[in-house]
Amino acid sequence: xxxxxxxxxxxxxxxxxxxxxxxxxxxxxxMMFWYRQQPGQSLTLIATANQGSEATYESGFVIDKxxxxxxxxxxxxxxxxxxxxxxxxxxxCSAEQGANTIYFGEGSWLTVV
Amino acid sequence: GNSVTQMEGPVTLSEEAFLTINCTYxxxxxxxxxxxxxxxxxxxxxxxxxxxxxxxGSNKGFEATYRKETTSFHLEKGSVQVSDSxxxxxxxxxxxxxxxxxxxKGTHLIIQP
Numbered sequence: 001x002x003x004x005x006x007x008x009x010x011x012x013x014x015x016x017x018x019x020x021x022x023x024x025x026x027x028x029x030x031m032m033f034w035y036r037q038q039p040g041q042s043l044t045l046i047a048t049a050n051q052g053s054e055a056t057y058e059s060g061f062v063i064d065k066x067x068x069x070x071x072x073x074x075x076x077x078x079x080x081x082x083x084x085x086x087x088x089x090x091x092x093c094s095a096e097q098g099a100n101t102i103y104f105g106e107g108s109w110l111t112v113v
Numbered sequence: 114g115n116s117v118t119q120m121e122g123p124v125t126l127s128e129e130a131f132l133t134i135n136c137t138y139x140x141x142x143x144x145x146x147x148x149x150x151x152x153x154x155x156x157x158x159x160x161x162x163x164x165x166x167x168x169x170g171s172n173k174g175f176e177a178t179y180r181k182e183t184t185s186f187h188l189e190k191g192s193v194q195v196s197d198s199x200x201x202x203x204x205x206x207x208x209x210x211x212x213x214x215x216x217x218k219g220t221h222l223i224i225q226p
Contacts (some may be wrong), residue, residue: 001159033213042202043157045213058213092156094213100145100164100206102214106156 001096002027004105012111018081021108023093028073030096034066037090037107046091049076083112115140119203119217126193127225134220136177136203144205146170146179146186147214151200160188160201166191198224 003026009108013019023032034046047055047068055068070076090107097103121134126132138144148160148170161170166181177188186203200221204214 031211035213042218043214043216045215048211048213091132095158100162101159102147102206104149104157 001101002029002095002103004095004103006091006093006105006108008108009106010109010111012037014081015084015112017083018079018085019110020077020079021093022076023076023095025074025095026061027097032070032076032096033094033102034068034076034078035092035094035104036042037092039088043092044078046078080110083110085112087093088112115144115205115207117203117205117215117217119193119201119220121218122221124220125223128195129192129225132188132190132193132197132222134201134203134222136186136188136217138184138186138203138205140184140205140207142196142208142214143164144207146177147204147206148175148177148186148188149202149204149216151202151219153199153224193222193224195224195226198222212215 005023005024032049035043045058046061047057049055049068049070051070061074067079092107093105116139145164147162149157150160161172163170163179169178175190200219202219203217
């Protein structure tokens with residue numbers, strides 16, 4: 001199974017600042033995804049990140065707020081811009097390895113104060 | 114659009130009890146179906162999956178059968194252990210497999226000794 005590492009694992013951020021989360025996969029993958037999990041809630045897909053093209057965002061999420069990079073087949077970043085307390089969540093990176101086998105990182109737990 | 118409905122918890126059982134967590138879905142065609150588990154303080158782990166009607170996914174004593182006629186993918190285990198205490202998420206992925214996952218709200222399972 002793919003091993004997905006995220007950094008940072010936790011952070012406390014000041015409102016108005018931006019934070020970039022890194023996601024590293026231990027093998028090349030075509031599709032990577034970013035999700036948000038608000039406290040006590042389910043996961044919501046933010047965007048799909050494919051190498052060589054712009055990320056595809058889900059309804060309610062925009063590039064200016066959540067810019068994503070995908071420079072190669074093993075790495076992606078998600079930036080949470082101009083943070084507010086409502087952005088306090090777990091942000092999870094996931095990647096597909098093999099048909100319909102999707103793995104998740106441990107998540108990045110962000111608290112905005 | 115796609116949606117997943119699962120029983121909300123918490124569900125509290127005694128050790129060695131039989132477990133069923135209900136999951137139904139709404140989607141076009143034949144989506145792929147998944148169960149993920151999230152142990153306290155950890156990320157999501159893929160528990161099992163099924164990609165076509167009547168398929169049975171199984172892992173670690175858990176199993177679920179893809180029922181197209183009832184649009185269901187109920188999770189079962191014959192004898193639960195305290196270590197099974199976690200949050201369980203049912204999820205689907207659209208036909209074609211180019212999208213991310215749509216998750217249910219999660220079911221918190223508590224197993225008492």
